[in-house]
Amino acid sequence: MKFGKYAGDWIGERPNLRPRTVELYEYLFRVHLKPMFGDKPLSDIKDPQVRRWRKSLLDRGVSAVTVAKAYRLLKAVLTTAVDDQLIRRNPCRIKGAGQEKSAERPVLTVAQVYKLADTIEPRYRALVLLATFGSLRWGELTGLRRRDLDLEAGTVRVERQLIRITGKGLVFTEPKSAAGKRTVVIPGLITHDLEAHLKDFAQDGDEGLIFAGPDDGPIWNSNFNRRFWGKALADAGLPKIHFHDLRHTGNTLAANAGASIRELMDRMGHSSTRAAMVYQHGSNERLRQVAEQLDTLARDQLTKASGTQRARKRKRAD
CATH class of the missing domain: 1.20.5 (Single alpha-helices involved in coiled-coils or other helix-helix interfaces)
Incomplete structure (x- = not known):
C-alpha cells in the first residue's frame, strides 16, 4: 500500500479527534508529507529517506516547530503501519526530532498590560485585561456569554470556545480537555472594567457574547489582529507580541503571586503538570x-x- 492512501485513511479513522486537530493533520500531510512520501509504498520508506526529508524541510526554512509536528505525524502513521504488519519497523528514529523547542514567550509588566488596555480600541480594553488576569485563551474569551461571568462572585466560567475551522467558519466547541471546563477567579482590579464593558459593548441577554465585534457579531482573530492588535502595540510602544502572550503573562503573574502547581493547572485548564511547571521557575x-x-x-x-x-x-x- 502507498503511504498517501494509508496516511489519508489513518487521519480519517482516528477516533475523537478535535476539528482543529484534523485540520492540522490534513495540512501537515498535504504540505509536508505527501510531496515526499505520497506515492511511495510503505515498505520503501527507510531511515535515510526520513532523515533527508526532515533536513530538506529545515533547509527550506520551515519552522522547527512545524517540522517537529510533521515528524510526529509521520512517526504515528508508520507506528500504526507496524501494528498492522504492513512494515517490520518504524524508520522514524531521529532522537528528539519530534520535540518542539519553542522560543521563550515574552512577559509584560502590569504597567505594560494597562498601557496596552488604555491604548487599544475601547471595545477591546476588557478583552486585554481578562486575557491577562484570567489567563484565558483567545477562543475561550470570544466564546464567553454574559451568563458565564459572575462579577459579584468574581468568577468566570469557561464551558466552550469559539474556533475557526476551514470551510465552516467560526464554530463553538468544547474546550480541549475536561480540565478546560473550569471556573476562574478573577481579581477585583478588573471588575469595574468588565462592568463597563457589559454595559457598552456586550450582546444582550444571558446567551449574548461578552466580546463582540463592531458589527455586534463574533470576533474573527484575523480581523482583530489586522485592524486593532498591531496598531495598539505600536501606539503603546510595545514589542510585537502575540495575543496569547497575555495569557502567558497572567500565568507568570499568578505564579509570582504564590500559586501552587495545582492551582496553576486549575487556572490554566490543564490536566498535567507539564505546562504549569514552566511557571514555577521563580x-x-x-x-x-x-x-x-x-x-x-x-x-x-x-x-x-x-x-x-x-x-x-x-x-x-x-
Whole structure:
C-alpha cells in the first residue's frame, strides 16, 4: 500500500479527534508529507529517506516547530503501519526530532498590560485585561456569554470556545480537555472594567457574547489582529507580541503571586503538570520575596531561641 492512501485513511479513522486537530493533520500531510512520501509504498520508506526529508524541510526554512509536528505525524502513521504488519519497523528514529523547542514567550509588566488596555480600541480594553488576569485563551474569551461571568462572585466560567475551522467558519466547541471546563477567579482590579464593558459593548441577554465585534457579531482573530492588535502595540510602544502572550503573562503573574502547581493547572485548564511547571521557575522578584520571608522566619526563630536560652540562664543563676 502507498503511504498517501494509508496516511489519508489513518487521519480519517482516528477516533475523537478535535476539528482543529484534523485540520492540522490534513495540512501537515498535504504540505509536508505527501510531496515526499505520497506515492511511495510503505515498505520503501527507510531511515535515510526520513532523515533527508526532515533536513530538506529545515533547509527550506520551515519552522522547527512545524517540522517537529510533521515528524510526529509521520512517526504515528508508520507506528500504526507496524501494528498492522504492513512494515517490520518504524524508520522514524531521529532522537528528539519530534520535540518542539519553542522560543521563550515574552512577559509584560502590569504597567505594560494597562498601557496596552488604555491604548487599544475601547471595545477591546476588557478583552486585554481578562486575557491577562484570567489567563484565558483567545477562543475561550470570544466564546464567553454574559451568563458565564459572575462579577459579584468574581468568577468566570469557561464551558466552550469559539474556533475557526476551514470551510465552516467560526464554530463553538468544547474546550480541549475536561480540565478546560473550569471556573476562574478573577481579581477585583478588573471588575469595574468588565462592568463597563457589559454595559457598552456586550450582546444582550444571558446567551449574548461578552466580546463582540463592531458589527455586534463574533470576533474573527484575523480581523482583530489586522485592524486593532498591531496598531495598539505600536501606539503603546510595545514589542510585537502575540495575543496569547497575555495569557502567558497572567500565568507568570499568578505564579509570582504564590500559586501552587495545582492551582496553576486549575487556572490554566490543564490536566498535567507539564505546562504549569514552566511557571514555577521563580522570577528574581519572587525569589527575593521568598528570601525576605525566609529571613523573617529565621530571625523570629532565632529571637525565640535566644529568649529561651536567656530564661534558662536566669533560672540556673537563681
